[in-house]
Amino acid sequence: MTTTGEEDAAARGGPLWWTRWRSAAFDWSLGVVSAVECAVEGIPFARDAGIPTVVGVVFGLLAGSVLVVRRKWPIAVVLVAIAVTPAQMGFLMGIVGLYTLAASELPRRMIVSLAGMQLVGTLIVTFVRVRQSMARGTLTLGDWFVPFAAIATSLGLTAPPLLLGLYIGAWRRLMESLRERADSLERELQLLAERAEERAEWARGEERTRIAREMHDVVAHRVSLMVVHAAALQAIAPKDPEKAVRNAALVGDMGRQALTELREMLGVLRSGGPRERSASVPLVAVAVAAVAVEGDGPSLGELEELVGQSAAAGMVVELSVEGETRSYAPEIEQTAYRVVQEALTNVHKHAAGAKTRVRLAHRVAEIAMQVENGPPPEVGSASAAGLPSGGNGLVGMKERVVALGGVFVSGPTEAGGYRVSAVIPAAA
Numbered sequence: 001m002t003t004t005g006e007e008d009a010a011a012r013g014g015p016l017w018w019t020r021w022r023s024a025a026f027d028w029s030l031g032v033v034s035a036v037e038c039a040v041e042g043i044p045f046a047r048d049a050g051i052p053t054v055v056g057v058v059f060g061l062l063a064g065s066v067l068v069v070r071r072k073w074p075i076a077v078v079l080v081a082i083a084v085t086p087a088q089m090g091f092l093m094g095i096v097g098l099y100t101l102a103a104s105e106l107p108r109r110m111i112v113s114l115a116g117m118q119l120v121g122t123l124i125v126t127f128v129r130v131r132q133s134m135a136r137g138t139l140t141l142g143d144w145f146v147p148f149a150a151i152a153t154s155l156g157l158t159a160p161p162l163l164l165g166l167y168i169g170a171w172r173r174l175m176e177s178l179r180e181r182a183d184s185l186e187r188e189l190q191l192l193a194e195r196a197e198e199r200a201e202w203a204r205g206e207e208r209t210r211i212a213r214e215m216h217d218v219v220a221h222r223v224s225l226m227v228v229h230a231a232a233l234q235a236i237a238p239k240d241p242e243k244a245v246r247n248a249a250l251v252g253d254m255g256r257q258a259l260t261e262l263r264e265m266l267g268v269l270r271s272g273g274p275r276e277r278s279a280s281v282p283l284v285a286v287a288v289a290a291v292a293v294e295g296d297g298p299s300l301g302e303l304e305e306l307v308g309q310s311a312a313a314g315m316v317v318e319l320s321v322e323g324e325t326r327s328y329a330p331e332i333e334q335t336a337y338r339v340v341q342e343a344l345t346n347v348h349k350h351a352a353g354a355k356t357r358v359r360l361a362h363r364v365a366e367i368a369m370q371v372e373n374g375p376p377p378e379v380g381s382a383s384a385a386g387l388p389s390g391g392n393g394l395v396g397m398k399e400r401v402v403a404l405g406g407v408f409v410s411g412p413t414e415a416g417g418y419r420v421s422a423v424i425p426a427a428a
Helices: 005-010 021-049 053-069 074-083 093-104 108-134 145-236 243-273 283-294 299-313 330-350 394-401
Strands: 319-320 356-362 366-373 406-412 418-425
Touching: 005 093, 021 053, 021 093, 053 074, 053 093, 053 243, 074 093, 074 108, 093 108, 093 145, 108 145, 145 330, 145 394, 299 319, 299 356, 319 330, 330 356, 330 366, 330 418, 366 394, 394 406, 394 418
Parallel strands: 319 356
Antiparallel strands: 356 366, 366 418, 406 418
C-alpha cells in the first residue's frame, strides 16, 4: 500500500542527511562490513606492496568506511572504489556504491561514465592478476582463460548493480510522481467539495429570493386590488347596493385568481423546477423560467385583462401596443407581464387615482414596456387604502429583467409622477 507525499514526509526524521533512522543504521552496518572487508584485504596488499601490515589494515579501514556516505556522496564512493581496485579490495563498496549511484537523481551520462570507468578498471586489474597467476604456475589453463576471466569478472561486478540501480531509481521516481498526483487530486477534490458547498449555499439563497419574488408578485397585485375594492365597497354600499355587489364579485374573482396562481407556484416547488440546465445560464434566469415552463404563468395576452382590473378599481389607465404582436419565450412574456403588474401595483400603493399609461412595443430584436403615471390628484390619497410597502418591488423587477439580459430603468418624472421602463431581448 502506498502513502501520499505528505504522509511520507511526516514519517521522515532521521539524523543528518538520512530521511529515516533505519536508513542510517543500514548504511552504518554496510560501512562496518565494508571496512572489515577492506581491512582483511589490506593484509595481502601490504605484503605485496612491501609496507607494514598495520598500514595496509588502516588503509583498508579508512577506504571501506567511505561506504557510510553513499547516499550523500555516491560519486565519491564510486571513485574511492575505482581507486582501490588495483589493491584488490573494496568489492562490496564498489558494488553497493555503483548501485547507489545508478539509483540516484544524477544525470544518466555521468552514471554511465563512472560505471564505464569501474568496468575498465576491474577489467585491467583482473586481466593483470590472472596473467600473473598463470605466469607463476598457479593456474594451468590456456591463454583464452585470461581475457575470459577478466571480462566475466568485470561484467559480473559492474552490470548487475548498475542495472538494478537504474531500475530502482526509475521505480522510485514513478512512486514519487504517483504520490504527487495523489496529493494533487486530493487537494483538487477538497477544493471542488468546498466550491460545491459554496454553490449549493448560493443556490439556496437564490431559490429563497426567487420564491420571495414570486410570492410578492402574485400576492401584492391581487391583494392590493382587493383592498382598493374593499375600501370602495365600504364607501358605496349604503348608496349604491348594485355597484357594491359588482365590486364584491370583483374582489371574489381576484381572490380566486390569487389562490390559483399561488397553487400553481406551490405545485412547481413541490415537483422541482428544471435543474438540468447549462452552467452558463444564470441561476436567476433558470428560477424565473421555472414557473413559466412548468406552471401556466401569465403571458402578454393577459395584459388587457390586467389593465382592466386596475381600471375597475378606479384607476384611470390607458394601454397602447406598438408594433406587430407576436409570441415570445414563456419566461420573457412572464417577466414583461410581472413588470407591468408590479408597476400598476405601485401606482395603487403610492399614487392612487393618478392617471396611468401602459405602453408595450414589439420591436425587431426586443420587447419594450413602460408604465408611467402622473401625480396623484390629492395629497395623502396614496395611503387612504392603508396599503403597506416592503420596498422590494422595484428590486424584483430589475432582477427579472437583468437576468434575461435586458435593461431596467425607473425614477420620478418632471411632472411629479413616476416612470418604470424595461427592455428585454427577444432571444433572451
